[in-house]
Amino acid sequence: MEQFYLENNLKYQSLVGALDPCPKPRISNGMPGPTMVVSVRIRPLSKSEGFPSATFPRSSQKNVVDIHDLYNHPRGTPILRSNDYQVDRLFHSDSTTEEIYEDLVAGLVLFAWNGGIGTLFAYGQTGSGKTFTISRLEELVAETLMNGNLEGEREIYVTIIDLAGNAAFDLLGDREPISLLEDSCGITQMVGAVEHPVLDVEDMKALVERATSFRRTAPTLKNSASSRSHAICRIRIRNMEDGPDGLLYLIDLAGSEGARDVAAHGADRMRETRQINISLSVLKDCIRRKAQADTTTSLNRGKPGQKLPHIPFRQSALTRVLKHVFDPAGARACRTVVIACVNPSLADVGPTKNTLRFAEMLRVLPTTNETSADRKSAMHWTNAQLKEWIRANCGTPAILDSVVAPRESGAHLFNLSSTEIEYRCQKCPGVKQEQAKAFRSKLWQMYIIS
Numbered sequence: 001m002e003q004f005y006l007e008n009n010l011k012y013q014s015l016v017g018a019l020d021p022c023p024k025p026r027i028s029n030g031m032p033g034p035t036m037v038v039s040v041r042i043r044p045l046s047k048s049e050g051f052p053s054a055t056f057p058r059s060s061q062k063n064v065v066d067i068h069d070l071y072n073h074p075r076g077t078p079i080l081r082s083n084d085y086q087v088d089r090l091f092h093s094d095s096t097t098e099e100i101y102e103d104l105v106a107g108l109v110l111f112a113w114n115g116g117i118g119t120l121f122a123y124g125q126t127g128s129g130k131t132f133t134i135s136r137l138e139e140l141v142a143e144t145l146m147n148g149n150l151e152g153e154r155e156i157y158v159t160i161i162d163l164a165g166n167a168a169f170d171l172l173g174d175r176e177p178i179s180l181l182e183d184s185c186g187i188t189q190m191v192g193a194v195e196h197p198v199l200d201v202e203d204m205k206a207l208v209e210r211a212t213s214f215r216r217t218a219p220t221l222k223n224s225a226s227s228r229s230h231a232i233c234r235i236r237i238r239n240m241e242d243g244p245d246g247l248l249y250l251i252d253l254a255g256s257e258g259a260r261d262v263a264a265h266g267a268d269r270m271r272e273t274r275q276i277n278i279s280l281s282v283l284k285d286c287i288r289r290k291a292q293a294d295t296t297t298s299l300n301r302g303k304p305g306q307k308l309p310h311i312p313f314r315q316s317a318l319t320r321v322l323k324h325v326f327d328p329a330g331a332r333a334c335r336t337v338v339i340a341c342v343n344p345s346l347a348d349v350g351p352t353k354n355t356l357r358f359a360e361m362l363r364v365l366p367t368t369n370e371t372s373a374d375r376k377s378a379m380h381w382t383n384a385q386l387k388e389w390i391r392a393n394c395g396t397p398a399i400l401d402s403v404v405a406p407r408e409s410g411a412h413l414f415n416l417s418s419t420e421i422e423y424r425c426q427k428c429p430g431v432k433q434e435q436a437k438a439f440r441s442k443l444w445q446m447y448i449i450s
């Protein structure tokens with residue numbers, strides 16, 4: 001595929017240059033939820049990669065990014081396939097980590113300082129800039145906690161562990177194995193991991209450096225020093241007055257790798273990659289179900305007999321450590337910031353789309369206190385908007401208007417599983433399976449009323 005992109009670089013540039021993406025109706029109004037903010041950071045394009053950028057933040061719409069991919073059409077010339085994604089915050093390739101800190105993380109630190117549990121994840125494809133982002137954020141967090149400008153008396157303790165599969169290791173204790181056990185109060189304890197008191201910023205930097213030196217890395221096709229484990233930095237903010245201790249989790253996830261990227265790996269590396277991908281998949285499932293659970297809870301607040309939703313956080317060590325975030329029975333106030341990191345290179349366009357699709361999916365059901373009427377109006381498109389969107393996204397050959405709006409019977413419902421979307425599209429003559437697939441991710445969980 002990379003060869004195809006290199007050979008068609010000029011064609012790609014000219015197709016992108018001729019495009020004029022128009023503002024399209026969006027599923028949601030773009031307001032971040034109160035407990036979870038989903039952001040995307042696009043890292044700068046590295047010249048050595050030799051591919052053009054496939055990510056184009058839209059100037060006319062805030063927090064929307066267009067991704068243009070070149071499709072190798074089996075029966076014709078290559079064509080451009082475009083998708084757009086919207087998140088709560090979008091950081092362009094010239095944004096600094098300091099800007100991200102001010103916008104997303106400073107509030108989380110204050111929240112933890114005042115006794116809450118703040119969690120920050122960086123996830124994305126291998127080589128997309130997660131470690132780059134988290135390591136600088138760790139320094140900035142330390143500066144805020146130590147500069148003496150926050151009100152109240154606190155003591156700071158740091159634990160840094162890494163998770164490889166379901167095994168956990170203390171990165172500040174020479175990578176000794178530790179156990180993750182639930183105590184009688186249902187809190188996951190890192191048994192055997194040492195908590196280090198931090199007195200100033202230099203202490204914190206030294207601890208982070210020490211942890212980095214013990215972290216498991218290996219070269220991958222995309223990154224010569226790829227992190228092959230999830231690193232969790234837990235900062236406990238001990239309240240010396242009356243009040244609960246705050247907790248701040250800064251998590252640098254191992255990079256996901258696609259089947260294409262792992263072709264050259266041996267059996268051990270394949271197993272390791274499989275374990276990473278499984279734990280990331282459980283994490284994604286938990287985040288998503290948590291977002292759904294928050295929405296359902298806020299809509300049903302006050303109604304009797306509401307059951308707690310099931311969130312499968314016990315399925316991996318990573319989500320067990322983060323039980324406080326996912327346990328629907330948890331009583332502590334939690335806030336979560338997700339930073340989806342992407343590499344803008346055209347060669348990485350597939351994983352980039354996966355990362356953005358997931359980021360956008362977390363926002364489909366925003367965790368706000370909006371009423372069901374607000375939600376309905378935000379999720380309904382008019383027929384004209386639907387036609388416009390499908391025409392712009394259906395690929396080639398274009399779908400006919402008669403197929404786009406084949407109904408006289410009222411609602412054309414796309415709030416369906418992927419199989420059902422295909423089923424619907426099979427019923428509409430003229431829509432090809434591949435086109436139906438392209439719609440699937442976007443139309444998922446969306447009503448469209450005639």
Ligand SMILES: Nc1ncnc2c1ncn2[C@@H]1O[C@H](COP(=O)(O)OP(=O)(O)OP(=O)(O)O)[C@@H](O)[C@H]1O
Nearest residue numbers: 043044126127128129130131132223226227254255
């Ligand atoms: N915003 C940025 N500005 C400049 N360089 C960056 C930025 N983000 C990442 N890089 C560079 O890209 C390369 C890969 O970044 P990094 O190691 O952080 O990726 P990663 O997502 O942690 O990868 P992995 O999952 O494989 O560990 C590094 O050389 C890093 O310096």
